[in-house]
Amino acid sequence: MPPKSFEVKPKLDESGASIGELLEISMGPHHPSTHGVFRMDVVLDGEKVVKLKPVCGYLHRNHEKIGENISYLASMPYTDRLDYFCSMTNNWAYALTIEKLAGLAVPERAEYIRVIMAELTRLQNHTSLIGFFVHDMGALGTPLMYAFREREKILDLFEEVSGARMMCNYMRFGGVRVDVNDEWIARTKQLVANYGRFLDEFETFLNQNEILLARTQGVSPLTKEQAVNASLTGPLLRAAGVNYDVRKVDKYGIYSRFDFKVPLGEHGDLYDRYMMRVLEMRESIKILNQALRDIPAGPVMDPKAKLRGFRPKPGEVYGRIESPKGELGFYIISDGGPNPYRYRVRPPSFINITILEDMCLGHRVADVIVILGSVDIVLGEVDRCQPI
Amino acid sequence: MVSWVPDKKLETLEQIKLRIESALPLTKLDILPNECPAGERSLVVDAGRGLAVAKFLRDDAQLKLDYCSNVTGIDWPEAKIKTKVKKKMLVEGVEKEVEEIVETLRSGHLEVVYHLYSMELKHGPIVLRMRTANRTDQTHLPSLTPVWRGAEFQEREIYDLYGVIFDGHPDLRRILMWDEFVGFPMRRDYVEPDDFEYEPTPHDEVLVEAKKHYPVEAKAEVKPEVKA
Amino acid sequence: MIEEGLKNELQKQGVYVTSLQELYNWGRANSVWPLTFGLACCAIEMMAASMSRFDLARFGAEVFRPSPRQADLMIVAGTVTKKMAPLVVRLYNQMPEPKYVIAMGACAISGGPFKQGYNVLKGIDRYLPVDVAIPGCPPRPEALIHAIMTLQEKIRNQKLTGPDRPRHLNAEIEGEYPVPAYGKHDLEPPKNPDVWQPPTMTRT
Ligand code: SF4
Numbered sequence: 001m002p003p004k005s006f007e008v009k010p011k012l013d014e015s016g017a018s019i020g021e022l023l024e025i026s027m028g029p030h031h032p033s034t035h036g037v038f039r040m041d042v043v044l045d046g047e048k049v050v051k052l053k054p055v056c057g058y059l060h061r062n063h064e065k066i067g068e069n070i071s072y073l074a075s076m077p078y079t080d081r082l083d084y085f086c087s088m089t090n091n092w093a094y095a096l097t098i099e100k101l102a103g104l105a106v107p108e109r110a111e112y113i114r115v116i117m118a119e120l121t122r123l124q125n126h127t128s129l130i131g132f133f134v135h136d137m138g139a140l141g142t143p144l145m146y147a148f149r150e151r152e153k154i155l156d157l158f159e160e161v162s163g164a165r166m167m168c169n170y171m172r173f174g175g176v177r178v179d180v181n182d183e184w185i186a187r188t189k190q191l192v193a194n195y196g197r198f199l200d201e202f203e204t205f206l207n208q209n210e211i212l213l214a215r216t217q218g219v220s221p222l223t224k225e226q227a228v229n230a231s232l233t234g235p236l237l238r239a240a241g242v243n244y245d246v247r248k249v250d251k252y253g254i255y256s257r258f259d260f261k262v263p264l265g266e267h268g269d270l271y272d273r274y275m276m277r278v279l280e281m282r283e284s285i286k287i288l289n290q291a292l293r294d295i296p297a298g299p300v301m302d303p304k305a306k307l308r309g310f311r312p313k314p315g316e317v318y319g320r321i322e323s324p325k326g327e328l329g330f331y332i333i334s335d336g337g338p339n340p341y342r343y344r345v346r347p348p349s350f351i352n353i354t355i356l357e358d359m360c361l362g363h364r365v366a367d368v369i370v371i372l373g374s375v376d377i378v379l380g381e382v383d384r385c386q387p388i
Numbered sequence: 389m390v391s392w393v394p395d396k397k398l399e400t401l402e403q404i405k406l407r408i409e410s411a412l413p414l415t416k417l418d419i420l421p422n423e424c425p426a427g428e429r430s431l432v433v434d435a436g437r438g439l440a441v442a443k444f445l446r447d448d449a450q451l452k453l454d455y456c457s458n459v460t461g462i463d464w465p466e467a468k469i470k471t472k473v474k475k476k477m478l479v480e481g482v483e484k485e486v487e488e489i490v491e492t493l494r495s496g497h498l499e500v501v502y503h504l505y506s507m508e509l510k511h512g513p514i515v516l517r518m519r520t521a522n523r524t525d526q527t528h529l530p531s532l533t534p535v536w537r538g539a540e541f542q543e544r545e546i547y548d549l550y551g552v553i554f555d556g557h558p559d560l561r562r563i564l565m566w567d568e569f570v571g572f573p574m575r576r577d578y579v580e581p582d583d584f585e586y587e588p589t590p591h592d593e594v595l596v597e598a599k600k601h602y603p604v605e606a607k608a609e610v611k612p613e614v615k616a
Numbered sequence: 617m618i619e620e621g622l623k624n625e626l627q628k629q630g631v632y633v634t635s636l637q638e639l640y641n642w643g644r645a646n647s648v649w650p651l652t653f654g655l656a657c658c659a660i661e662m663m664a665a666s667m668s669r670f671d672l673a674r675f676g677a678e679v680f681r682p683s684p685r686q687a688d689l690m691i692v693a694g695t696v697t698k699k700m701a702p703l704v705v706r707l708y709n710q711m712p713e714p715k716y717v718i719a720m721g722a723c724a725i726s727g728g729p730f731k732q733g734y735n736v737l738k739g740i741d742r743y744l745p746v747d748v749a750i751p752g753c754p755p756r757p758e759a760l761i762h763a764i765m766t767l768q769e770k771i772r773n774q775k776l777t778g779p780d781r782p783r784h785l786n787a788e789i790e791g792e793y794p795v796p797a798y799g800k801h802d803l804e805p806p807k808n809p810d811v812w813q814p815p816t817m818t819r820t
Contacts, residue, residue, distance in 0.1 A: 029700065030653060030707055031682075037655055037700055057564035058700040059656055062733030065574060069732065078729065084657035103425030148667035166660065166754060228454050228507050231538020244455075244507045315424025318458060318503050318513060329458050331503070334424070346458040346503075354541045565735065566699050570800040573734045580734045581802035598814070 011045060022050065027368070029058045038377065040356075040368065047364045052357045056350070067343035072098060072173070072310050075343065080167040082345060085125045088117040088158070089323040091171035096252060097319030097330040098173040102312040104305050110175040111254045112295040116188065117158075117170065118321075119284040119291070123195060124154040125324035126235075126277040126284075127202075129376050133274060134206065136373035137215050143206070150198055153191055160184055174305025185292060192288045199281060207278075213271070220359045220371050222268030230355040233348050234326025235276040236375060240268030246322035253321075257294075258287045273374040311338055325349050325376050349377040401429050404451070404514070411448075412440050420517065430501070430515030438518050438530040439556070445504060445514065446535055453504040453514055456536035461546035463575045465523065466496035496523040498552050502532065502539070520552060523575075531557035549574035637776045644782075645768040646676040648716070651687035653707065656694025658721035658754040665757035677764050684710040689767070691760070692744075695723035695730055696737040698803050702795045705743050709792040713784035716771075718763050719749045728753055742807040743793060 011020040028039035037058035043051035063082065067075045079094045080087035092114055099106065106114075131147030155165045161180050162168035170177055206212055222232075227240040237244060245262045247255045263279035265272030314336045320329035326348030333342035352375050359375075360368050399407075405417045418432040433441050445453045469492050477486045498520045505512030520527045531554035533540045543554045544563040551572035554560055562569060571578055582600075590598040618633050626633055634642075654662060666672040666680065681687040684707045696704055708715070719740055722728030727738040740746065747770065750763045774782050783789050793811065796803040 029703055030684075036659070057562075057566070057735075058697060058703075059695060060564040060697055060699065060735045061656075061695050061730040062573070062735055063730075065734065066730065066732055081657055081729070084660055100426040101424050145668045148664060149669065152664070152667075152669045165756065166657065229537045231456055231536065233457075242507060244510070249510050313423060315422050316428070317424055317426050318428060318515070320457070327457060329503075331458055331460055331501070333462065342460070342462050344458070344460040346460075350541060351538055354538055564699075566798040568798045568800065578734070581806070583734075583738060583802065583806065 009043070020045070028055075036377075038372075040372075042360075042365065042368065044365055047366075049360045049363055049365060049368060052360045052368070054353055054356050056353075064343055064345065068340060071338050072312070072340060073307050075340075076172070077167065077169045079345075080169055082347065083323065083325060083328075083349065084166055085128065086121045086324050087166060087168045088121040088170060089321060089328065091168065092118055092253075093319065093321045093323065093328045094330050095171040095173050096321060097317055097332055098312070100319045101315060101317040101332055101334060102173065102310075104174040105302050106175055106253075107299045107302060108296050109179070109298040110300040110302075112291050113176050113180060113300060114171065114253060115255070115258075115291045116288060116295070117168075117176075119288045120154050120157065120188070122284045122324045123281055123288075124151045125376075126281050127151055129324075129373075130202070130206070130274065130277055133370070133373040134212070136369045137211065139211075143202075146198075146202065150195070157184065157188055157191065172301065172305070172307060173310070174302035175300045179300045185295065188288075189292050192285055192292065195285055196282075199278065199285075203278060206274075212274075215367075215370060216270035216274060218267070219270045219367055220268075220363060220374075222355075222359065224268075226355065226358065227268065230358075231351050232326070232355070233352065234322070234324070234376075235280060236268075236273060236326065236352055238262065239265035239272040239276045241265055246320055246327055250320070258290050260284075260287050270370060270374050309338070311336060316342075320346065323348060326352060349375070353377055399450070401431065401514075405431060407448075408441060408444055411444060412437065415441060417441075428513060428515055430517050432517045432519065435518050435520070435529050438532065439535070442502075442516070442532045442535045445516070451514070452506045452508050453512065454536075455505045455507045455512075456502055456532070456538050457505050457513065458501075458503040459532075459539045459542035459546065460501050461550035461552055461574070462499040462501065463523070463550055464494065464497050464499060465576050467494050468492070469494050497521065498523055498527055498550055500529055500543075500546060500552060523551075527551055528553045528555055530555055531560075533557050548572075551575070638772075640776065641772045641774060644714075645771040647679075648677040648689045648764065648767065648771075649679045649681050649687050650677060650689040650691050651684055651707065651711070652680040652682045653690060654693050655696060655700065656723065658693040658723070661754040661757055662691055662693045662720065662760060665760045670757040670761065672761060672764070675761060675764050675768070684708075685712065687711055688714060689716045689718065690744075691718045691720050692724040692740045692746075693720040695728065696740050697733075697735045698737055699735060699798075701737045701740075701743060701803060702797065704740065705793055705795045708744050709795070713791055714782045716747045716767055717744050718760075718767065719746045720760060720763070721755055722751060722753045725749050725751065737803075739812075742812045743796065745811055 005026055007024045009022045009024055010018040011022045013019045023044045025042055025044065026039060027042055029037040039055040039058065041053040041055060042049055063078055067078060076091060076094060079090040082090050127147045127150050131144035134143040135141070158168050159165045161178060161184060162170040222240045224240050224242050227237050227242055232240070241264050243262055243264055246252070248262055260283045263276055263283065265276055312334045314334055316331070316333040318329055318331045320327050327346065328348055329346035331342070331344040331346065332340050335341040356372070356375065359371050363371070401419055405419060408417060409415055415437045416434060420430045420432055422429045445451055470489050471492065472487050473490050474485050475488050476483055500518050502516040503513045504516060518529050520529060529552055531543055533543060533554070534556060540558065541563060543557055544560060546552050547554060547560055548562045548564050549572055561567070565573065623633055664670060666678050672678045677689070688711065690708055690711065692704065708717070719725050723730060724740050727733070727736050730736045731738055748763045748766050750759050752759055774780060776782070776785060790810070793808055796805060
């Protein structure tokens with residue numbers, strides 16, 4: 001049955017006597033601020049949320065089933081479409097997993113390029129996220145326009161190397177598809193140099209903004225225990241004060257060479273989650289500066305890597321990276337054939353909404369929108385093909 | 389340069405297995421080998437002892453696996469497995485190593501895999517697996533959601549797509565497909581709905597498929613292909 | 617009908633002469649209000665099209681309306697899954713006449729890269745009449761702008777009388793389409809036969 005849009009239910013006290021009315025509404029799947037096709041069944045007492053059940057699957061595109069029926073390489077463009085804001089990091093996670101499965105090495109220059117691409121992705125993801133987040137609070141349009149202006153500049157860089165703005169399909173097992181040239185690096189350097197100024201501007205507008213403070217501080221706080229137990233990852237987890245960043249823990253790629261810090265929050269409330277993104281962008285700029293300075297010359301593909309007719313030995317592997325939204329993992333079982341036997345994506349957005357109900361209980365219905373915005377879900381990933 | 393770093397572990401899997409078996413009597417664990425270079429082997433737990441083992445892994449002071457990262461299901465239908473076994477045989481009086489192919493029958497089952505890490509001690513993963521008795525009627529497994537809340541939606545997804553029933557799960561409903569849906573689409577033997585996709589120039593199998601969907605009057609018009 | 621030459625002459629004098637049909641269609645074509653309705657990745661490009669760089673507002677189509685009651689253009693931007701399809705049809709039914717549909721991206725046209733999926737609808741044209749289809753995965757924002765211009769062209773050339781008249785002036789045109797129900801494996805019915813029939817191709 002398609003969802004009912006609303007229903008009035010009696011509110012009962014402990015003895016079962018009726019003491020008022022509860023309103024059950026269905027928010028979504030067509031709702032401007034559910035960031036795509038996501039539905040929440042919310043029960044309201046006045047304006048207060050007393051129950052909330054997320055309903056997903058409206059964008060279940062059977063990514064995993066398709067991945068089991070096509071070759072290893074053919075899944076690469078599909079990973080672009082998981083979290084379509086961050087195709088570069090999705091590519092990296094998948095490539096890293098297969099490299100781990102088959103024991104492939106990656107040339108030095110390719111590692112640097114990967115880091116540069118991943119951090120640029122983080123910049124554009126967080127920038128647009130903040131735009132959406134403020135948009136959800138009622139700042140219609142303007143901050144989003146600023147965010148998209150900056151995002152377009154980064155997309156131009158992606159387009160230049162990969163040929164596509166969003167669906168880059170850029171990385172391969174054992175390297176990256178094409179090399180970047182010096183002019184590209186110079187342009188990226190310039191962009192990174194200017195990005196700090198843009199962030200300054202953004203922060204001046206927002207950090208002490210009265211409305212932002214009123215709507216975010218103290219709303220939906222999360223404790224460390226809650227966050228860890230619910231398997232939250234990414235900025236959401238660090239906003240609650242847990243120091244866990246896969247870049248630091250696993251030191252995958254060449255992240256151990258860079259000097260950067262992991263920002264941590266204190267209260268886990270919306271303001272901390274917002275600040276976490278801003279601070280992470282500052283750290284990304286640091287990493288980018290180092291990577292763009294140190295990038296060596298050399299090949300970008302491992303000559304031994306075989307793309308067509310790639311058949312890894314039987315075995316299984318779980319590889320993960322820190323994507324802008326949290327821990328993105330791939331779990332692959334190979335049976336020696338040309339297709340994976342099992343192809344599983346661990347989607348950070350999907351798992352981060354596990355405790356959406358706990359985050360929202362007791363808050364106003366208008367806060368639900370902002371809380372959802374702060375989780376930063378992308379439904380391509382939640383439902384695994386798997387947006388706004 | 390290898391881009392992934394081998395995971396650091398405090399103990400080997402054998403040590404962990406021994407400690408669990410001594411702490412929780414009646415528990416038998418198996419270690420599943422893994423041949424790939426990263427080589428994450430896994431612990432296979434009896435369904436009945438799953439919850440106790442999970443609690444031990446989370447609360448043990450040395451392990452503290454407080455973070456359940458990834459939960460996933462796998463479908464293993466009944467199949468004949470061919471394995472190569474090296475045997476020593478006397479060939480023409482000389483002892484030689486000969487490879488022999490042995491066929492074994494794998495009974496069908498569903499498997500659930502948990503990847504556990506420790507956020508506090510920053511190590512992992514420990515891979516935990518549980519298996520159902522078969523794929524048809526005995527598909528119950530204990531839910532580990534009471535131990536790790538993060539498994540809630542992922543277990544629901546496994547229920548939805550594979551049909552594993554998690555006992556003790558707080559809210560076991562379909563999550564990705566609609567409620568009226570019948571069947572488990574991620575299983576290997578799931579037959580997808582007959583969903584003809586129009587192609588401008590169908591040929592071979594697609595043409596056979598397409599003909600089934602043509603309206604009745606048009607069906608007569610489809611002439612058998614004449615071979616030149 | 618007034619002659620072109622005379623019309624130009626009059627225009628130089630500051631008198632603008634036109635027909636009611638042209639005026640009416642000119643107004644309609646330049647104030648298309650799309651529904652804020654993103655399904656998947658293509659929706660991001662749709663948003664990018666309305667943002668600062670591509671600025672859809674130049675074409676009079678930037679007033680994205682969250683409510684179907686206020687919108688007259690549905691941009692189906694992204695993959696329509698079977699779970700979502702009934703709701704898409706319902707949203708379409710709720711839009712007032714005259715209404716138009718743009719199928720944006722390979723997925724909305726035919727299922728695109730995900731067409732093998734068991735939960736993916738192979739094209740929204742199985743349930744709704746599509747006016748403009750934009751190929752691409754995702755189509756660039758320029759492509760969306762082009763689609764909107766194509767739609768405007770279509771609106772501008774519609775005659776107010778005759779068989780080609782706009783939907784709201786034609787009482788015979790169906791305003792609402794049946795909403796499919798969730799079935800055991802698939803939607804029921806899997807297509808709307810009044811809107812879509814599998815094309816028959818005979819090979820000779
Ligand atoms: S056409 Fe491509 S970009 Fe658009 S929704 Fe489909 S997969 Fe995503």
